[in-house]
Amino acid sequence: MDTLILYGIAAVGLAISWIKNREKTRTALKKALKAFEGILPQFLVVLALVAAVLAVLDTAFISRTLGASSGFWGILGASLVGAVTLIPGFIAFPVAASLMREGAGATQIAAFVSSLMMVGIVTLPMEMKYFGKRVSLLRNGLAWLFSLAAAFFVGWVVSL
């Protein structure tokens, strides 16, 4: 769904660009290819990392972590699982929804969803390529801490 929109926008942009100026469009495509080649090494490292992490932390594991544990440790665990996994929303949301129906706390689910979105430990190699170690680690660290705060807030709002 996401990807479809993305392709739509890219196709429209490309078509307009092609009509307006073919030479520039060729340059744009060359730049696109070069930018991709530039990030390819980091991309391949991330691919191996994601595959290994998601083999261990599969959907069943995530469900167990989010469903069983409660209290502060449950929230902490949920946010850590969210931080190290890389799952698209269209898979994560239904899983989260079914967990909530089975009685998992909204606070845990929010911790998971928030850190899943904001924190990307496995994609750090790609982030560091453009943002350096310091900014990348800082951003991920802060985002992870914030996901805990966000979890308590969402848990509180849902309980009202």
Place this chain on the structure above:
Amino acid sequence: MKTLLKRYAGVLIAAAAFTAFLILLPQWRGKALDSIGYQARTMLLVIPPIFILLGLLDVWVPREKMIRYMGPGSGIKGTVLAFLLGSFAAGPLYGAFPFAAVLMKKGASFPNILIFIGAWSTTKIPMLLFEISALGLRFALARLAIDIAGIAIIAWAIQAAVSKQEIERLYGAAEKID
């Protein structure tokens, strides 16, 4: 050749580690192989349009315009634009990084880059609609509200904590992207 080897040294290490993972932990072997295939397919599907768009951005948007709209002097207008640009994006967060690099190259200010990354990560509109239908309006809107605050807080904190030289170094690196 040597630089190519140096650039891909990390890949060789990762490939070796992944192979070791497959050999030493057979209980996860099948899942890891399934997972790497699946991830490679999704990533390769998502990547072409993102890179095409950043190529078009690079070619069509002149530096002066970017500086005017999202540069250091762009004020609240620049912040809002960065936020909207990130929110209307689609695709996973790692797609935002090369895109942000082109925005930096064109002269968008660092706080605006951080807002853009933050918005891309949490306030994407297609995802939000999906979140509402799965987790409920109350949950999704509460998360959206607090995460918007989070985007601002995180952007401000990073800007405050990172030295000017480091930011200049990042901009220098972004400028070298052709």
